[in-house]
Amino acid sequence: xxxxxxxxxxxxxxxxxxxxxPGVGLFYGGMVRRKSxxxxxxxxxxxxxxxxxxWVLFGYSLAFGTDIGGFIGGLNHFALNGVGLxxxxxxxxxxxxxxxxxxxxxxxxxxxxxxxxxxxGSFIVFGLLWTxxxxxxxxxxxxxGGWASQLGALDFAGGTVVHISSGFGALAAALIIGKRLGxxxxxxxxxxxxxTLLGGALLWxxxxxxxxxxxxxxxxxxxNAFVVTNTAAAAGALAWMAASWIHxxxxxxxxxxxxxxxxxxxxxxxxxxxAMSAIVIGIVAGLICYSALLFRVRKGLDESLDAWAIHGxxxxxxxxxxxxxxxxxxxxxxxLMYGNVHQxxxxxxxxxxxxxxxxxxxxxxxxxxxxxxxxxxxxxEEYVGLDISQHGESTQI
Amino acid sequence: xxxxxxxxxxxxxxxxxxxxxxxxHHAMTVTEVRGRGAQRGIALQxxxxxxxxxxxxxxxxxxxxxDEDVDGVIAIIKEFARTGKNGDGKIFxxxxxxxxxxxSD
Numbered sequence: 001x002x003x004x005x006x007x008x009x010x011x012x013x014x015x016x017x018x019x020x021x022p023g024v025g026l027f028y029g030g031m032v033r034r035k036s037x038x039x040x041x042x043x044x045x046x047x048x049x050x051x052x053x054x055w056v057l058f059g060y061s062l063a064f065g066t067d068i069g070g071f072i073g074g075l076n077h078f079a080l081n082g083v084g085l086x087x088x089x090x091x092x093x094x095x096x097x098x099x100x101x102x103x104x105x106x107x108x109x110x111x112x113x114x115x116x117x118x119x120x121g122s123f124i125v126f127g128l129l130w131t132x133x134x135x136x137x138x139x140x141x142x143x144x145g146g147w148a149s150q151l152g153a154l155d156f157a158g159g160t161v162v163h164i165s166s167g168f169g170a171l172a173a174a175l176i177i178g179k180r181l182g183x184x185x186x187x188x189x190x191x192x193x194x195x196t197l198l199g200g201a202l203l204w205x206x207x208x209x210x211x212x213x214x215x216x217x218x219x220x221x222x223x224n225a226f227v228v229t230n231t232a233a234a235a236g237a238l239a240w241m242a243a244s245w246i247h248x249x250x251x252x253x254x255x256x257x258x259x260x261x262x263x264x265x266x267x268x269x270x271x272x273x274x275a276m277s278a279i280v281i282g283i284v285a286g287l288i289c290y291s292a293l294l295f296r297v298r299k300g301l302d303e304s305l306d307a308w309a310i311h312g313x314x315x316x317x318x319x320x321x322x323x324x325x326x327x328x329x330x331x332x333x334x335x336l337m338y339g340n341v342h343q344x345x346x347x348x349x350x351x352x353x354x355x356x357x358x359x360x361x362x363x364x365x366x367x368x369x370x371x372x373x374x375x376x377x378x379x380x381e382e383y384v385g386l387d388i389s390q391h392g393e394s395t396q397i
Numbered sequence: 398x399x400x401x402x403x404x405x406x407x408x409x410x411x412x413x414x415x416x417x418x419x420x421x422h423h424a425m426t427v428t429e430v431r432g433r434g435a436q437r438g439i440a441l442q443x444x445x446x447x448x449x450x451x452x453x454x455x456x457x458x459x460x461x462x463x464d465e466d467v468d469g470v471i472a473i474i475k476e477f478a479r480t481g482k483n484g485d486g487k488i489f490x491x492x493x494x495x496x497x498x499x500x501s502d
Contacts, residue, residue, distance in 0.1 A: 033408075186409060186411075186412070187407075187408050187409075187410065188408070378441075380441060383484075384441070384450045384453065388441075388450055392448065
C-alpha cells in the first residue's frame, strides 16, 4: 500500500541527496589548485552520471536482488525488472532511485584520492568496476539482506556502505596512483575556500535528506534522524575548529571539515541514538578526523582531499559509536552504554570487515586499471592541470 | 640599486619567498601572469591531435635591492625555483634611477 505522505517525503529527500554529489565536487574543487577546479567538480558529475546508468542496469539488482550466499544480490532485477510503481509505503522504483543517489555520491567522495592526476577515461573504467565490485556488495551486506544485516549490524544511512567504503577506497587508490607532482615541496594551498564552503553547505543541507530519508517514511524516527544529524554536524564543526585553534587560526576550512566529519559519524547511528549522544559522536568525530588528517600529512600520504581522514575514519567511528550509543527507546536496540556488549561487538566486526574489503578490493582494482590502461595522466598534462588537459577548459583567461 | 624581475612557476613562490625572508630580503611585489618562453608553452597529444597550451600561468616577483644584494637574491631564486625542466622562468635585472617611499622621504 503506497502512502502518499511517505512517498512525497522520500522524493524530496532523494532530490536533496542528489545535490550532495555536486556539493562534494564543489567542496573538493575549492581545495585543489586553480588549474584543476573544473576537473574536480566534473569528476563528481561524471561519477553521478556513470552510476546512474550502472544502477538501473544491474547495480540495484546486485545490491538488492535475491541474496546469494550473504555476499551479493542476484540479477533478478536486471534492467529494473520487477521494480515497479507499487510497494510497501513507497513505490519500489522510488526506493531504487533513493539508493541510486547514495551510490553516485559514494563514487564522487572517492575522487579525493585521485585529485589533480587521474585520466578521465581511466576514472570511468575504474569507477564502473569500483561501484560494481565494492559499493554494490557493501550495500547488499548492510541493506540488501547480506551477512551484516543477518548478523544484526546497524547501519541506518550508510556509515559502512558510503563512508568507510569511499574513505578507505580513496586511500587505496591514492597509494596506487601516487603523489601529485611536487607534493610535500610545492605549495598546494586551496584555491577557492568560498567554493569549498558552498560545497560544504550543500552537503550539510543534503544530509538531512540522506539521514532522515533513510527511514523511508515521514515519521518520528525521520524527525529524530534530522535532529541528530544537525546536532552531530554542529558539534563536529565546533570541535574541529577548537582543535585547529590550538594549533593556529580557527580556519573556516577546518570548521566545515569538522561539520562533515560529524555528519559522517552520525550517519550509521541516525535512527538509533538521541541528540545528547549525537553531541558526543560529533565532538569525537571532529577530534579524531582532525587527528587522522594530521597523521596523513605527517606520513606524507597524498590522499589529497581527506576522504580517508573524514569519511573513512569518521565512518569507522560512526559504525562503532552506533554500537555504543544506540538506545531501544529510539531504534529498538540497546548498545554498550545500555549494557548490550553483543551489539557493540557486531558493529566492530561489521566496520572492520567493510574497511578491509573496501581497501583490499579497491587496491587491486586500481592496480589492474593502472597496469592496463594507466590511471594517471602524463607529467605535462598534470603540470598544466586537468582542466585544460582533460576537458580543454579553464577558469583562467 | 637594481630591480630584479623574476618570472617563476607559481607553485615555487612560497619556497622562494620563505628563502628570501630567511636571508633578510622581505620587500617584494608579486603578480600573477601568464606567458610563454622559446618553447611556446606545452604541447599535449590527444590521439594524434595536438593541443597547444600556449600561455602558462606564472608569477612575477619584483624586488628592488642594493647592488651588493643582487647576486645573493638571484642565487636564492635560482636555487628554490628550479626544477631543471623547460618553463622554470627568467630573471631580469634593471638599473633603478631613484627609489622613495610614499609615506617617508
